[in-house]
Amino acid sequence: MEVREVDLGAYEWHFCQKHPSASIDAYFGDEPKDDANTRWFPAVVPGMVHLDLFRNKLIPDPYKELNEQKVQWIGEIDWVYKCRLPKLSFQENASVDLVFDGLDTFADVYLNGRHLGSTDNMYIAHRYRLASADLAGETNLLLILFRSALKEGQALEKKYGKRELWNGDSSRLYVRKAGYHYGWDWGPVLMACGVWRPVRLEVYEARIREVAIPITLSDDLSQALIKFNIDMDCDVRQADKYDVNISIGETENSTILQSQRISVTKQATASTQIKVDKPKLWYPRTHGNPHLYTVKIDLLKGEQLLERRHKTIGFRKLRIVQRPLEEDPGTTFYFEVNNLPIFCGGTNWIPADNFVPRLTDEDYRQWIQSAVDSNQNMLRVWGGGIYEQDIFYDTCDKMGILVWQDFMFACGLYPAHDAFCKNIETELSHVIKHLRHHPCIALWCGNNEDYAIGEEYHDPNDKGPWDDTPFPARKIYELIMPDMVKQLDPTGAPYWPGSPYGGVGGADRTVGDIHxxxxxxxxxxxxxxxxxxxxxxxxxxxxxxxxxxxxxxxxxxxxxxxxxxxxxxxxxxxxxxxxxxxxxxxxxxxxxxxxxxxxxxxxxxxxxxxxxxxxxxxxxxxxxxxxxxxxxxxxxxxxxxxxxxxxxxxxxxxxxxxxxxxxxxxxxxxxxAPIAAGISFVDGSDNTKVSVWGASSKLENVHVNIFVRAYRIKDGHHVFEHTEEGVLLANQSTELLQVDLCKGVRDDLRESDVVLCAQFYAGDQCVAQSTLWPEPFKYIHLPDPVLHIQYDINSITLKVSNPVKGLWLEGNADMAFDDNFVDVLPGCAKTIRVRNWKGEKLAARWLGYNRLESR
Structure with a gap:
């Protein structure tokens, strides 16, 4: 029989507040029996209790005014969710699993009054094998009790002791729940709970339980070796009746390159390997195309298709290079992809909402497109949030964004007693197996800033045990995590113990990474x-x-x-x-x-x-x-x-x-940007000489014409120009030239009345610009720039008579600018592409002119 999935989120769900003194048995009926003032309200699954309360107009919007304070009670009590399922009939001898992709966090699951299990980790999936009688009723009550994570954590803290941390209630260190729910220095305290990821029934006679696809690229990148290790769920006595068909093809054009059919062993496993010659490689977007391949895995019984899995993979060789520098202390710390050193320019990623279930796939695509549009090639998934939704990693794969993946530990000295470590091992196994096939994953990182907090307790020469130290979680970061990454992702991303980490302390700027x-x-x-x-x-x-x-x-x-x-x-x-x-x-x-x-x-x-x-x-x-x-x-x-x-x-x-x-x-x-310009005064020159440099991620040298110009601020007069040809070396920065400024310019500089500019031209196109203004800006008297805006259908052109700093444009709510917050100089018109312009005049603001003015 074919694997069948029943989406339980499609059924009607309800929730209510649990009375503190009532037993769970009181909630198995249509109305709670403990309190006449408590009743069931409609709920949405996947979801979170705050969303359901707001949807039912029981709380104000937590994001407005001071309403965060008004909803703190939600995290201090228990909640009950239920769903009534109709009678479901299945083929005789079929296995039926109840699968939760995520429960936040301390939950007890009941079906028709039978306790199926308890959870204490929001990051992992939970699977319960059901008996044939579990769904035999005319209606079947699925009920989930969510216990207060705050109170559960505080009970654990009382048992094991208070631990040091930054941000949030200290009990969070004992709870495998998103740290930012407890509040951070950029986020509110909103202690959510609920069925936050999909829930379903899986019905099958056999299913694919697990797929590992380790990939090895030859040193010259000309051949890829793909190994497949597949584990099954089935009656092992019948395992040899099944086959697995594996095919691989380019994602872009769906062309099948290779296909192989293999038998399932009596141990309910299947394995093989496939070689791909001259594979198209996956690169970060700044250095090449992120080519992807689709692996299709079919579980067969004879010619009957029982289940089909798809995995998107990419061929890339990635490592972190740490080797001595030629003229500086310490060692390098750079990512090398397909033998190319990569400058990683990017941002840190936090969850894009306190209530993640309301984020859509399109929200994620737009966010990652924002990273792409701002020329980023790396996102760091920060350790106080969540292991992100699949769409996040799928989109990073597709768009060529490297992902630095923290494990979910942040800003605290976590415990490491046996039960906690066992929970962590289960979490790591789930997360690594789930994400390891993504070519975007560039690094597994142990934690965020835990070593910074534990710095006074961290002796790199102390190899443990650390159980009786204030920093016992070194056992997790230095033993458990690296061993599990090596075991479960042997050819994938490297492991790094923490961020920041390196040298004797986290502040060592010559080794590893720093904050x-x-x-x-x-x-x-x-x-x-x-x-x-x-x-x-x-x-x-x-x-x-x-x-x-x-x-x-x-x-x-x-x-x-x-x-x-x-x-x-x-x-x-x-x-x-x-x-x-x-x-x-x-x-x-x-x-x-x-x-x-x-x-x-x-x-x-x-x-x-x-x-x-x-x-x-x-x-x-x-x-x-x-x-x-x-x-x-x-x-x-x-x-x-x-x-x-x-x-x-x-x-x-x-x-x-x-x-x-x-x-x-x-x-x-x-x-x-692929090419960026820089200009600064030469140290020790008393502002009489400037340096010009350029940075390039291009894979070939770029010839440019360099213009160094000076403009008087008070009247816009062009008072100095130097022109020279230069070569930007491939995939690195280049020191291009030093220029002595003439006496007149030096005199004007002393009066804070000259702005300098370096521009790179390729042909007649300006490919990069950098300006050097006298600082601090508060001393400068900036005249009216005499701004003129020339409108076209898809662009605007800015012209000024006097230099303008930080020109900011605003249009209608849907309008998007290709560039903004720009410095514009006399004689150097700036053209900006626009989208969704509706013909209205734009509003402008600039430094020294703190009003929006339509132009």
Whole structure:
């Protein structure tokens, strides 16, 4: 018989609050028997209790106003979900499994009053084999009790002891639940529960339980060896009646390249191997095409098809290279894909909603498209969230985005007692097996910042045991995880114990990866010093900024008076979870630009985004400059904290909850571009000499004409020009030239009245530009740029008479700009492609002009 799936989410579900003193037996009827004031309400599965409460108008929107405070009770009580299934008849001798892809988190599952099992891990699937009588009734009651994860965790903490952490209630360290549900420095405390991933019945006589597809590429990349190891669920006495047919073909054109039929052994396994000559390789999008192949696995009984599985794979050789640098201390830390060193430019990814089940596949595609559109080639799935939905990894495969995959441990000294470790081993087995076939997976990483918290307890020379130390989870990161990755993904992504990790401590900038938080956190250094704060791979850094104005306004209820919608209001402050944000936002604005008026919310949005964008520019430009040729890969990655938000909030994200780009998103796009330009004053030259460099991810040398120009700010006069030919070396940064500035320019520089510009031209096309303004900007008197906007159907062209800094354009709600937050110079028109323009005049704002003006 063919494998049959019954989607239980298609049936009617209901939920109710469980009375604290009632037994679960009281809920097996149509109405709870414990409390007349408690009744069943309609529910949606997959879903979460907050969504069901809001849908039934039982709570306010947790994302508005201060409503987060009003819904804290939800996480402190137990909830009951039920579904009545009709009588279901199945073929005699069929196996029937009840399968939950995810239950959040402490759940007891009952069918017709029989307790099937308990769960304590939201990250794994749960499968229950049913007896023939379990679904024989005219109706069959599936009931799930969700116990409060907060209270369950606190009970475990009371038993085992309180442990050190950053962010959230300390009991979360004992609970295998998304850490960010407990609140983070960018997210609310919303302790969800529910059937958060699909639930179904699987009916079969035999099924494919597990597929492993380890792939080995030859050193010269000319041949791929694919091994197939398949495990079955079936009556082992009948196993030799089944065959497996495996075929492989290119995903793009569905052409079958090879096919092989093999018999299932008496141990209910099947294995074989296939060689592919001259395979088309999978590359990160910045360095080639992400070619994909589709593997089709058919389970057969004679000629009857029982089940078909599809797996998408890619052929790529990937490793992390750590070797001594030629002129600098420490070692490299770069990803090499198909023998090519890769500069990884990207962002950190957090869950895109506190209530993940309401995210659609299209939401995920749009988010990853946002990464692609901003020239990123890596996303880091951060360890305080979730192992993402399948569509996330499928889309990264397709779009050529590398994924740094944290295991779900973040910012804490986790326990490592036997029961906890056993739970972790089950989780790791499930996750690695589920994700290992994805070519996008570039790294398995043990945790986020746990070594930073445990640094004073971490002696790299101590090889354990660590059970009686304050940092027992080293057993998980240094023994359990690497062993399981080696066992379950032997030819796939490498393993790294944590992030940051390397050297004696997590702050060692010469080994491994670092989180560079000495800007914003730490010593709160000037962002202009980012280039001096480089590490071998910077996997976190960032600067806070408000979201777009429309997203800021969405924090208030409809009809709120504009008088109450200001930057330092109670609501605005509530929607910023960072400790000390008031002083830090104030510091960076005060140091760099003129302070906006207290009640001018649009000006505050612009100014915070200006600071964020400039900080991101300094960081990426300086660190990408460090990615030299062989032996000189001093910095090989820059991952911005963070790409996205999980609710409307002021945070480090470069695109807000509604996917609207901030100014920093456009800066990242330019700095991560295939060709990027840089210009700075030469150290020690007293601003009399400038250096120009370029960075390229192109795989061949690029010849460019380099223009270094200077413009007087007060009147736009072009006062200096130097032209030279140069060659951008392939797949690295190149120091191109140094230019002595003439006396007149030096005098104007002392008066903060000259802006310098480096432009690269290929033919008559400007392929990269970088500007160098006198700083701090707060001292500059910026004249009206005399902005002219020329409109076309799909583009606009910007022209100015005087230099303009940070020009920001706004149109209708659906309008999208190819570029924004731009510097425009006299005689250098800037053309920007637009989508969804409806003919209206655009509004513009720029530094020194804190008003939106239609032009």
């Amino acid at each position: 560079q938080w000495n800007v914003w956190h730490g010593i709160q250094d000037k962002y202009q010093n980012y280039s001096k704060l480089a590490g071998r791979f910077v996997s976190e850094f960032g600067m806070e900024a408000m979201p777009t104005l429309s997203t800021m306004l969405s924090m208030w209820n409809t009809g709120t008076s504009p008088v109450d919608q200001y930057a330092q209001s109670r609501v605005s402050d509530w929607h910023n979870k960072a400790t000390g944000f008031e002083a830090r936002i104030g510091k960076y604005i005060m140091e760099n630009i003129q302070f906006p008026a207290a009640g001018d919310l649009p000006a505050w949005v612009y100014c915070t985004q200006f600071i964020q964008a400039e900080a991101i520019r300094y960081a990426i430009s300086g660190w990408r400059r460090n990615f030299g040729g062989p032996g000189h890969e001093k910095t090989s990655g820059a991952l911005i904290w963070q790409l996205n938000d999980c609710w409307p909030v002021t945070s480090w994200a470069i695109a807000d909850y509604y996917k609207k780009p901030k100014a920093a998103w456009y800066v990242a796009k330019r700095e991560f």
